[in-house]
Amino acid sequence: xxxxxxxxxxxxxxxxxxxxxxxxxxxxxxxxxxxxxxxxxxxxxxxxxxxxxxxxxxxxxxxxxxxxxxxxxxxxxxxxxxxxxxxxxxxxxxxxxxxxxxxxxxxxxxxxxxxxxxxxxxxxxxxxxxxxxxxxxxxxxxxxxxxxxxxxxxxxxxxxxxx
Amino acid sequence: xxxxxxxxxxxxxxxxxxxxxxxxxxxxxxxxxxxxxxxxxxxxxxxxxxxxxxxxxxxxxxxxxxxxxxxxxxxxxxxxxxxxxxxxxxxxxxxxxxxxxxxxxxxxxxxxxxxxxxxxxxxxxxxxxxxxxxxxxxxxxxxxxxxxxxxxxxxxxxxxxxxxxxxxxxxxxxxxxxxxxxxxxxxxxxxxxxxxxxxxxxxxxxxxxxxxxxxxxxxxxxxxxxxxxxxxxxxxxxxxxxxxxxxxxxxxxxxxxxxxxxxxxxxxxxxxxxxxxxxxxxxxxxxxxxxxxxxxxxxxxxxxxxxxxxxxxxxxxxxxxxxxxxxxxxxxxxxxxxxxxxxxxxxxxxxxxxxxxxxxxxxxxxxxxxxxxxxxxxxxxxxxxxxxxxxxxxxxxxxxxxxxxxxxxxxxxxxxxxxxxxxxxxxxxxxxxxxxxxxxxxxxxxxxxxxxxxxxxxxxxxxxxxxxxxxxxxxxxxxxxxxxxxxxxxxxxxxxxxxxxxxxxxxxxxxxxxxxxxxxxxxxxxxxxxxxxxxxxxxx
Numbered sequence: 001x002x003x004x005x006x007x008x009x010x011x012x013x014x015x016x017x018x019x020x021x022x023x024x025x026x027x028x029x030x031x032x033x034x035x036x037x038x039x040x041x042x043x044x045x046x047x048x049x050x051x052x053x054x055x056x057x058x059x060x061x062x063x064x065x066x067x068x069x070x071x072x073x074x075x076x077x078x079x080x081x082x083x084x085x086x087x088x089x090x091x092x093x094x095x096x097x098x099x100x101x102x103x104x105x106x107x108x109x110x111x112x113x114x115x116x117x118x119x120x121x122x123x124x125x126x127x128x129x130x131x132x133x134x135x136x137x138x139x140x141x142x143x144x145x146x147x148x149x150x151x152x153x154x155x156x157x158x159x160x161x162x163x
Numbered sequence: 164x165x166x167x168x169x170x171x172x173x174x175x176x177x178x179x180x181x182x183x184x185x186x187x188x189x190x191x192x193x194x195x196x197x198x199x200x201x202x203x204x205x206x207x208x209x210x211x212x213x214x215x216x217x218x219x220x221x222x223x224x225x226x227x228x229x230x231x232x233x234x235x236x237x238x239x240x241x242x243x244x245x246x247x248x249x250x251x252x253x254x255x256x257x258x259x260x261x262x263x264x265x266x267x268x269x270x271x272x273x274x275x276x277x278x279x280x281x282x283x284x285x286x287x288x289x290x291x292x293x294x295x296x297x298x299x300x301x302x303x304x305x306x307x308x309x310x311x312x313x314x315x316x317x318x319x320x321x322x323x324x325x326x327x328x329x330x331x332x333x334x335x336x337x338x339x340x341x342x343x344x345x346x347x348x349x350x351x352x353x354x355x356x357x358x359x360x361x362x363x364x365x366x367x368x369x370x371x372x373x374x375x376x377x378x379x380x381x382x383x384x385x386x387x388x389x390x391x392x393x394x395x396x397x398x399x400x401x402x403x404x405x406x407x408x409x410x411x412x413x414x415x416x417x418x419x420x421x422x423x424x425x426x427x428x429x430x431x432x433x434x435x436x437x438x439x440x441x442x443x444x445x446x447x448x449x450x451x452x453x454x455x456x457x458x459x460x461x462x463x464x465x466x467x468x469x470x471x472x473x474x475x476x477x478x479x480x481x482x483x484x485x486x487x488x489x490x491x492x493x494x495x496x497x498x499x500x501x502x503x504x505x506x507x508x509x510x511x512x513x514x515x516x517x518x519x520x521x522x523x524x525x526x527x528x529x530x531x532x533x534x535x536x537x538x539x540x541x542x543x544x545x546x547x548x549x550x551x552x553x554x555x556x557x558x559x560x561x562x563x564x565x566x567x568x569x570x571x572x573x574x575x576x577x578x579x580x581x582x583x584x585x586x587x588x589x590x591x592x593x594x595x596x597x598x599x600x601x602x603x604x605x606x607x608x609x610x611x612x613x614x615x616x617x618x619x620x621x622x623x624x625x626x627x628x629x630x631x632x633x634x635x636x637x638x639x640x641x642x643x644x645x646x647x648x649x650x651x652x653x654x655x656x657x658x659x660x661x662x663x664x665x666x667x668x669x670x671x672x673x674x675x676x677x678x679x680x681x682x683x684x685x686x687x688x689x690x691x692x693x694x695x696x697x698x699x700x701x702x703x
Contacts, residue, residue, distance in 0.1 A: 048525025067240075074244030075252060077416050078561055115521055122600055130623040131258035138252065138515040141524070145510035146240035154531040156477065156510055159237040160355060162363065 029084070033091040033106075038065045038140075040106040044114035045140040049153055060149075067143030083139075086132050099129075168364050170232040171376040172268075180379040182229060185389035185409035185422060192422045194384070196222040197694065199405050199426040201391040201441060204270020205679035206663030207432035208370025209311070210687045211378035217691045221383040222424050223375070224407055226437075227267035228414055229387045232372065235361030239511040242360035245414075246274050248436075255552065256565040259622030260462055263630040264434060267361075268387055269371035271434070272676060275630070276358050276481045276507065277347040277367055279317040280673035281308045281681065283487075285495050289545060293496070294668050295640035298649050304681055311680035315368040316350040325356065325479025327505045330470065330535045332484045334590030335503075342486040342503075348676070349480075356478045356507055390417050391437075392560070394429060394445040394659070402429045402659050428658045428694060430687075431636075435459075435665040439554045439635035440562030442646075448655040453646050455554035457637055458564055459670035460629035461502075461540040464576045465516060466583035467527075467604075468535045468592035475532055476508030482674075489539070489582055490672060496546050499575035501539040502673060503583065508536060516626060518600045527596070537587060539579030544634065544669030546571055551670075554635050568627060573620040576627075580618070584611040598626040631675050636665040651686045660690055 029037075042064045043050070050057045072083050089095045096102050100117045102109050121133035144150055151158050176182055183192075197219040200207045207223060215221045230245060243251035246267045253262040265271035284301040291297055311317070324332065324344070335342035352366040365372050379385060389407040397403045404425045408417035431438045439455035447454070482504050490500035506512070508531070517527055527534075543549045552566025584595045588608040595611055596604030599618055605611035618625070639645020642654040651666050653659040662683050664675050671678050692699050 045520040045524075047520075048522035049528070071244070071250060073413070074250040074415075076249045076561060077559065078557055078563070079249055079252065079254075111521075118520060127257050127259075127623060131254075134258060134623060137520055141514040141520070142511050145514040145528075146238075151510060154510065154528045156531055159357065160478075162353065162355060 029088040029091040034087050035065055037087065037090050037106040038068055040109050040114050041118070041136055042068075042140050042144075044111045044118060045137065046144055047111050047115070049144065049150070063147060064140060064143045067146060068139045071139055071143055083135060086135065168232065170365065171372050172229070172231040173233060175376050175379055181382070181384035182379075183384065183386045184229065185386055185407070185420070186412055186414065188409050188420050188422070191420055194222055194422065194424040196220045196384070196424060196426045198222075198428045198430060199224065199424050200430045200432055201405065202270060202432035202434060202437065202663060203268050203370060203375060203385070204265060204432065204434060204663065205272050205370065205676050206683045207430065208269065208272065208374040209680055209683035210430050210432060210662050211383055212374035213684065213687045213691055215378035215381040215383040217695060219691070219694060221378060222426070223378070223383060223385045224389050224391050224405065224424070225268050225270075225385065225387045226390050226410070226433075227265070227270075227387065229268040229385070230273070230361060232361075232363065232365040235357075235363040237355075237357040237360050237363055239360065239509055242274070243511070246361055256555075256563055257567070257622055259568055260460060260566060260627045260629050262460070262564070262632060263628070264436070264632055268375065268385065269369045271630075272369035273361055273371050274359050275369075275674070275676060277349055278482045278485070278504070278674040279312070279315070279346045279348045279677045281305075282678040283490075283672050286669065286672050289495050290668060294644065296638060296649050296668070297640070304685070307685040308677060308681040311677060311684050312346075315348040315373060315680065317346050317348045317677065319344050319346045320480060320483045322354055322480065322483075324483040325476070326472075326474045327476035327479070327508065327535050328482070328484040330468070330474065330590045331486070331503065331505055331537055331586065334586035334588075335486050335488070337589035338586060340486055340488045340586070342484050345483050345485050345504075347480065347483070352480065354479050356481055358481055359507055359509070359512075386422060388414055389422055391433065391441050392417070392444065394441065394447065396445065396447070396656070399448055399655065400657055402656055405429060428660065428690070431659065431661045432663040434663055435632040435635045436554055436562050436564055438661055438663055438665040440556060440560075442636065443554070443556055444560050447653070447659075449646070450655070451643050453637065455635050457544065457551045457668065458554055458566065458635040459544045459551040459633045459667070460566060461631045461633075461670050462543060462566075462568060462572060462576075462627045462629055463538050463540045464579050465506075465598040465626055465628065466537050466539075466580060466587060467517070467596045467598060468537070468587035468590070469530045469594045470533050470535055470590075470592055473532045474508075474535045476505075476534060476536060481505070481507035489579070490542060499541050499543065499546055499549060499571060500672070501541045501575060501579045501582075503586070504538055504540065506536055506538055508534060516598060516628070518598055518626065523603070535587065535590075535592070537583045538628075539576075539583055540631070541572060541575050541579065542670055542672040543572070551634055564632070568622050576620055576625060577615065577618070580615045581612065584608065584615060600624045631664075631670070633664045633667040633670050633675055636661045637668040638666045639668065650689055651682070660686065662686060
C-alpha cells in the first residue's frame with residue numbers, strides 16, 4: 001500500500017524548507033495571480049478544444065477560470081481551504097519554480113512547460129502532488145464541459161427540451 | 164413546466180406544510196417533537212412516513228437544501244453543487260476514491276440512478292452465519308422488501324434498455340455470461356436519462372415525492388439547511404435533544420444560530436459518513452471502539468469502450484442491465500467479487516472521470532456519443548482482509564473517510580478491468596480504455612489482456628469511484644460486535660435508533676437503496692409499536 005505523505009512531510013523531505021508551507025498557510029493568493037495561474041493551467045489542460053481565434057480563446061479561458069471559482073465555492077469548507085492552499089502555493093514564485101518546476105511566470109509559461117509540470121505531478125510518487133493534479137484536472141475539465149458552448153464540440157446535443 | 168408534471172412538495176408547501184429553511188432564521192429556535200429524524204434520505208424518509216402515519220409528532224432535519232421536482236433542470240452545473248455532498252467531489256482521505264453521495268431533501272434517493280435490488284440472500288446468510296445477526300433471514304426480510312417495492316413502484320424495467328446498457332447485455336451474451344434487467348423505482352418514467360440531476364418529471368419514486376410529502380401532509384416538520392451538530396446526552400443512557408446549527412446563506416458553513424429540538428426518541432439517518440460522525444461529535448459511548456469503523460464503498464473501477472455506431476449514453480434510463488456473474492466465482496469471503504453495471508454519460512461526469520488532459524483527452528471527448536462505459540462495483544467487507552475504511556473528524560468537526568485501497572482490492576480490480584474489456588470487445592468495441600493514468604487504451608481483446616495484466620494498480624493511478632457508502636454504525640449480535648442491534652437500536656443509548664446504510668456490517672453487493680428501505684420499514688414499524696406502547700408485532 002502506498003505511504004501517505006502529508007504536505008509538510010513532502011516539503012521537508014523534498015525541499016528541506018518549511019518556509020514555503022508557512023507562507024502558503026498564512027497568505028492568500030492575490031486574485032489576479034490566481035487567475036493567471038489558472039489561465040495557464042486551463043490553456044494546457046484544454047489544448048485541443050480551445051478555439052483558434054485569440055480573442056475567442058481568451059474569452060473561453062476566462063469563462064473556464066470563472067467556472068473553476070464557482071465550483072470551488074460549492075466545495076466543503078475543508079476542501080475550499082485545501083484548494084486555496086494549493087493555489088496559494090502555486091502562485092508563490094519560489095514554490096512555482098521548486099515544487100511545480102515551472103521557471104517562467106504563469107503569464108509567460110507556454111502550454112508545453114505547464115503540461116510538463118502537470119505530468120510530473122500526475123505521475124509523482126507523492127500522493128499529495130498526484131491528488132493536487134487530480135484536483136486541477138477535475139476543476140478545469142469540469143468547468144469547461146459544464147458550459148453549453150462546449151457541447152457541440154463533442155457531439156452532445158444538450159439537455160432535452162421536455163416541457 | 165408542463166401541467167402534466169406534478170410537484171407534490173411545492174403544492175404541499177403552498178397549502179401550508181411545515182418547512183423551515185434554517186438559513187432564513189434570525190434567532191435561535193427551540194422545537195419539541197416525539198421523534199427527531201436526522202437525515203431525509205432512504206432511511207429517514209421511510210421512518211418519517213411510518214411515524215407520522217402513527218400520529219407521532221415528527222421533525223426531520225436535513226443539512227442540504229429543499230429542491231423540488233420543478234427545480235430540476237438536468238444541468239450538471241446546477242445539480243452537483245446543490246444536490247451532492249461536497250459538489251459531487253467528496254474524496255477519501257488520500258483522494259483516491261471519488262464519492263457520489265446526495266445532499267438535499269431526499270438524500271441520495273433524489274439523485275440516484277433508480278436501481279432497486281433486494282439485499283442479496285448470500286449477504287443476509289453471511290450476516291446470519293458469520294456475524295450472528297440471526298433474525299435477518301431472506302424469508303424474514305422478504306415481506307418488508309415487498310412492501311417497499313409496492314410503496315415505491317419498483318418493477319423490472321419493461322422498456323428496451325438504452326444502447327449503453329444494451330451493449331453490456333450483448334457482450335455478456337456473446338461470452339455466455341448471464342446479464343439481467345434491473346428493477347427500478349419509477350412510475351410513468353419518461354426514459355430521459357437525467358436521474359442523477361434530480362428527476363424533472365417526478366417519475367422517480369424518491370423520498371422527495373413519496374414518503375416525505377406523505378409525512379408532511381400528516382403534520383411532520385421539515386427543517387432544511389440545518390447541520391445536526393450534536394446529540395445532547397443526559398448522563399450515559401439517554402439523548403435529550405438534538406442541537407443543530409443553521410447554515411449561512413452559502414449553504415455550506417454553519418453560522419451562530421442554533422436550533423434545539425427536544426424529543427422522546429432520536430433517529431439518526433445521516434448516511435454512512437454523516438451518522439457515525441454525528442455520534443462521534445456527540446461523545447456517544449463507544450466502549451468497543453467500533454464507531455466509524457468498517458465503512459464500505461463498493462469501490463468501483465471504470466472501463467470506456469468506443470463503438471462505430473452512436474451510443475448516446477446520456478439518453479435513456481441510466482441503469483437497466485446488470486450482471487452478477489462475477490459475484491459468484493468464489494465464496495463470498497474469498498477473492499472479492501464484483502457486480503457489473505453502467506453509468507449515465509454526461510459531459511462533466513465523463514470528462515472529469517477520464518484520465519489525462521490536453522489533446523489526448525480532447526480526442527477521447529470527441530468520441531463522446533460513441534462511448535460506452537461499464538463499471539464494476541467491487542463487493543468489500545467479507546474477505547477477512549477487506550476491512551473497509553474509517554470515518555474520522557477534522558478539527559472543525561466535519562467528517563472524512565480514510566479508506567486505504569489494499570492488495571485484496573487491487574487483485575479484484577484487475578479481474579474486473581479484464582472482464583469489462585472482454586465484454587466490451589465481444590460487443591463490438593473498436594477500442595477499450597480502462598480509466599487509468601498509464602494506458603492509452605487497447606485496440607483488441609488480446610492487446611487488452613496483456614496490457615491490463617501489466618497495469619500498475621495503485622491509488623490515484625487507477626480511477627476508483629463510489630456511489631454507495633455503507634457501514635460505520637454496524638449492527639451486531641452484541642455490544643462487542645456492533646454499534647446497534649438488528650433493529651438499529653443503539654446498544655448504549657436507550658432512545659437512539661440508527662436507520663440508514665451505516666448499520667450494514669458489510670457492503671451489500673448491490674445498489675443499497677432497497678436494502679435501506681426494507682430494513683428501515685421493519686425497524687421503524689417495531690419502534691413505532693414500542694413508542695405507542697403496543698405489543699411488538701409478531702414478525703418472522
